[in-house]
Amino acid sequence: MTIRRFVRFAAWTGLALIVFVTLVPIEARPPTITSNNLDRALAFLGMSALFVIAYPRRVLSITVVLFFAAFVIELVQFASKTRHPEFQDAVVKALGVLVGVAAGWFTNYLSRRGAKSP
Helix, strand or coil, X not given: CCHHHHHHHHHHHHHHHHHHHHHCCHHHCCCCCCCHHHHHHHHHHHHHHHHHHHCHHHHHHHHHHHHHHHHHHHHHHHHCCCCCCCHHHHHHHHXXXXXXXXXXXXXXXXXXXXXXXX
16 A cells, blocks of 8 residues: 555545544543544644645645535534534634645645655
8 A cells, every 4th residue: 555545545534533523422422631622623634634645736625625524514413412513613623624734735845845855
């Protein structure tokens, strides 16, 4: 398995895990050692960075899709009796996406730059 294929697998797995953890009943959510907002931001940051690294020619479409996905995933919580969707939570997730996209882009930039160096 190439690095690119592994990163693609990790990105899609990350998205699936985020959706799962967001939609399961609140008591089934895994405990963490950080605040909920930090958890949300870091999860979306890491997942979006992986997508940008995996698909470097699709940065704009990844940004748009994941930005809106942050809000859609939050809205889907209305289907759960134990979850309480909040606009602020979606904003934190969307900000995580933007920072993650920037981190992924910067990683790709450094990688390309390092490959061109003699």
